[in-house]
Amino acid sequence: MKIKTEVIGWVAFIIFAFIAAGVLAFYQVPYFEGLRIIFGSAYVLFLPGYIIVRCFFDDLEDWIEKFGVSFGLSIAVVVLSVMFSNLVLRIPITAVSNILVLLAVMIITVLLRVFIYKPLKHKNKQSA
Amino acid sequence: MKWHYLAAVAILIFIVSLNLHGHVETGTPLHIDSWMMTVIADDIVKQEKILPDEPFSGLPHSGPIGNPVFQAVLSSITGAKLLAFAAYLPAFLNAVMALLFYALAKFIFKDRLAALSVMAFQSLVLSQITMLGPFYLVNLSFAMVLTILYLFFFMRAKLVAAGICFAAIAVIHSSTMVFVLLATALFFVFNRKAWKMLPFMAGVGAISVLAFTTIRGSGTLFSIASEIGMFDKAWPYFQYINLLGYGFTILLAIGFYLIFVYEKKAASILVPIFGFMAADMFLYWIWRGFLLVYRRLITYIFLLTPFFIGYAIYYFSKQFKHKRWILFIAIIGLAPFAAIQNMHAREPYVQYVTENESEMFTQFGQAMPHAYLLANHLQSYALPYYNLKPISLSPAHGANTTYYSQVGTCFYNGHAKCIADFFNRTGFDLLYTGTKINVSYFSNYYEYKGLIIYRFNQKIYNSAPHSQNP
Numbered sequence: 146m147k148i149k150t151e152v153i154g155w156v157a158f159i160i161f162a163f164i165a166a167g168v169l170a171f172y173q174v175p176y177f178e179g180l181r182i183i184f185g186s187a188y189v190l191f192l193p194g195y196i197i198v199r200c201f202f203d204d205l206e207d208w209i210e211k212f213g214v215s216f217g218l219s220i221a222v223v224v225l226s227v228m229f230s231n232l233v234l235r236i237p238i239t240a241v242s243n244i245l246v247l248l249a250v251m252i253i254t255v256l257l258r259v260f261i262y263k264p265l266k267h268k269n270k271q272s273a
Numbered sequence: 274m275k276w277h278y279l280a281a282v283a284i285l286i287f288i289v290s291l292n293l294h295g296h297v298e299t300g301t302p303l304h305i306d307s308w309m310m311t312v313i314a315d316d317i318v319k320q321e322k323i324l325p326d327e328p329f330s331g332l333p334h335s336g337p338i339g340n341p342v343f344q345a346v347l348s349s350i351t352g353a354k355l356l357a358f359a360a361y362l363p364a365f366l367n368a369v370m371a372l373l374f375y376a377l378a379k380f381i382f383k384d385r386l387a388a389l390s391v392m393a394f395q396s397l398v399l400s401q402i403t404m405l406g407p408f409y410l411v412n413l414s415f416a417m418v419l420t421i422l423y424l425f426f427f428m429r430a431k432l433v434a435a436g437i438c439f440a441a442i443a444v445i446h447s448s449t450m451v452f453v454l455l456a457t458a459l460f461f462v463f464n465r466k467a468w469k470m471l472p473f474m475a476g477v478g479a480i481s482v483l484a485f486t487t488i489r490g491s492g493t494l495f496s497i498a499s500e501i502g503m504f505d506k507a508w509p510y511f512q513y514i515n516l517l518g519y520g521f522t523i524l525l526a527i528g529f530y531l532i533f534v535y536e537k538k539a540a541s542i543l544v545p546i547f548g549f550m551a552a553d554m555f556l557y558w559i560w561r562g563f564l565l566v567y568r569r570l571i572t573y574i575f576l577l578t579p580f581f582i583g584y585a586i587y588y589f590s591k592q593f594k595h596k597r598w599i600l601f602i603a604i605i606g607l608a609p610f611a612a613i614q615n616m617h618a619r620e621p622y623v624q625y626v627t628e629n630e631s632e633m634f635t636q637f638g639q640a641m642p643h644a645y646l647l648a649n650h651l652q653s654y655a656l657p658y659y660n661l662k663p664i665s666l667s668p669a670h671g672a673n674t675t676y677y678s679q680v681g682t683c684f685y686n687g688h689a690k691c692i693a694d695f696f697n698r699t700g701f702d703l704l705y706t707g708t709k710i711n712v713s714y715f716s717n718y719y720e721y722k723g724l725i726i727y728r729f730n731q732k733i734y735n736s737a738p739h740s741q742n743p
Contacts, residue, residue, distance in 0.1 A: 181351060182351045182352065182353050185347075185350040185351030186351055186353075189350055201431075202434075205376075207385075209278070209372055209376065210372070210375065213371075213372025213375065213376045213422075214422065216369040216372065217369055217418055217419065217422035217438075218422070218434070218438075220369075220415060220419065221419055221437055221441035222441075223343055224339040224342055224343050224441050224445065225440055225444070227346050228323065228339070228342055228444060237321040238317055238318070238321050238322055238349065239321055239349060240350055243349050
């Protein structure tokens, strides 16, 4: 039921994005540029934090809390990851590299959840 | 749909509308610091890396650059223009802050209605701050969001997440980092049961020392430690004004008492920090503050007030049968007054670079990329955004003032000959001031909608009698 609600939410967002891009076209923003702005904004402002919330803070019952924490964590993660990748790893700051850096952060988050956090939690429960 | 979601959406719409007002009409950043962050972000996008120096001064960055890095990433991925962010991002950040106020308040008060009340009063109370407040896309706007998020994770003992937030704050705004460090230390001082988390305190302390010395140098750190203060005393740029402000102050005091008496969990974090900030502000008023003398940090005392005011209103509404409706009526009744006062306090909106000037600089920068252009300090820092190199005719605000000692006083006193001598001596030849000056030695070089960029006319200079009088 929970996953179904989430899928509905994402589908609704995608539909909204296509409609909003159409509205932006009235303000002389080319359609595909409008789509890029909307999906790009979600990718930077929401997705990294949301992955972390889904992996480690699924106990948040309220969607207001989930959205707030997701947006806030995205800001922190984007700043830290890109500064680290450029200043330490010397990865240039371009559209493609930024997308890949954030994608790497999200993948690492999921891997940590699957291979370290979940087994650790299971182990703590057993010892308790 | 659950009622609290509808209420939250209404509050968010109010916050976004309040913050967009002024920004959308003007189209360019309304604050010098906001402009500077935009220029640094633009430099990062153009160079595809973080450079150690500011593009408008050639000097090392004077503070952390997390804000421009974030803007650069957002611009590169979305393809959106950076100037648009100064208009829309503050509204977004304030909305996120409201959501986080709800999250933190719900955890410490254990009541959804109290959380909504705090969320609503975040928009009504915080919006009273004008200069450097959350209306502008300055570092403080990002740092405020992360501060509430940090406190949310810290109170839930999610220390890894809190550490990530703290690290992000450290690379975004040094003053906020000091505030958060102080808040964490105060929590431990007044909550012995939390001492098992003390290693975390050591961790954030280490991060802050590392961040501070990296960004500002160890010299500044030692001078702060020795003088227990950073900056000279100056009148704070905030306006907690008029009758509504006095009303909020009374509610703040009532809320402080109620939280202290009835809400142990909330009191454990809010009372020490707020008490300390209030004592510091009082000392700042009568003498000078300690640790947090920097006037811009006083904004944080206002960051905490929605908790107290929101709780006070919630507590009174709780005494009635229809508490939900009482609370909503109180908020809806106050909202228009707070909104009007907020917008009034911000006006007039100062556009340091008007839309016509922005268009002119854009075209001129395309026609003559990397040309040196002399301009006053209120505009010269913006020139790198337009692919131009600034030379500032007046000091302050960080643009290249290398030549100020040679030409600044001439510009202020309107000595045309003195200005011409400077141009002749240095080889610079382009000037824009936006105001009428004596252009005896200059020709019109580039015109756009009545705005003129002048060019030094060597022939006129060479043929003029070289007397001492202007």
